[in-house]
Amino acid sequence: MDKLHIFGPQFSTFVRTVMLCCEEKGIAYTQGMEESGQEIAFKSEQHFAWHPYGKVPVLLVNGSPLFETGAICRYLDSVYDGLELLPGDAWERALVDQASSEIALYHYDALIRDLVLEFYFPKGENGQVDMTAVDAALPAAKASIARLTTMLGEQSFIAGAHYTLADAMLLPILDYVAALPVADQLLAGADSLNAYLERMRERDSSKRVLSANS
Structure with missing residues (x-):
């Protein structure tokens, strides 16, 4: 092994x-x-x-x-055997790759790099959160949440009917966003995305990996 x-x-x-x-x-x-x-x-x-x-x-x-x-x-x-994170069908696999790349390249920057990190590693005066930077990041973050809500649509998972690599890419990001002081501003009206996050948090994998948040 x-x-x-x-x-x-x-x-x-x-x-x-x-x-x-x-x-x-x-x-x-x-x-x-x-x-x-x-x-x-x-x-x-x-x-x-x-x-x-x-x-x-x-x-x-x-x-x-x-x-x-x-x-x-x-x-x-x-x-490795176990849950298939990438579908066998070429088109479905391409859609999962597309969603995974979009999340890693665009949504990570808008939500984590430009917003979440300011709360966890603040760059403001005396080590305080720079709310000017937060306010500047909010429009792109809101646009990101809107786009993710559209991507999800009425699906059970972010890239289709099954848990895939795209969900594993997205969940850690959303988990942090939902814990922010500005989460209400970001997630207001994103009912399907909120419900998706709550469902995903109930998976055994999420409980083991995401529970370290503080």
Whole structure:
């Protein structure tokens, strides 16, 4: 059996995506900022040896690194049994890839990079949340929520009738957004998206991975 270690901090949405994929497929793994019991500093020489841009997550497969969340999850889905995260049908698989890429490239920036991170790592005076930055980020964040609501439509999952990689990409992001002081402004009227998040939070994988929020 391969030894799988997810290198990266648990609070990272992309680390959580890989963890969700492992949990959904029943794959044994470890996660943390160490390897074989040795702490590896963020952006250290070893980190850059694994990932040329010093990002997370990195999946270590018997010590060999694989980076980029999409590549990691597609590898896991192709090698391991369990829930199919990417459909076998080529068109349906392309739609899941499309949704996953849209979430990672656009919704992550609007919701996490430009908004959530200001609350968790504030850049305002005396370490306070910069509400000017928050106010500036809100229009794009609201547009992101509106687009996600449209993507969901009347489906049970974000990219179709079944849980896929796209859901694992989205859930950690929405989970953080729903905990923000400005969540009411963002999620007002997004009833279907709110209901979707609550349903997804009830999955065993979500309970194990997302419960670390504080």
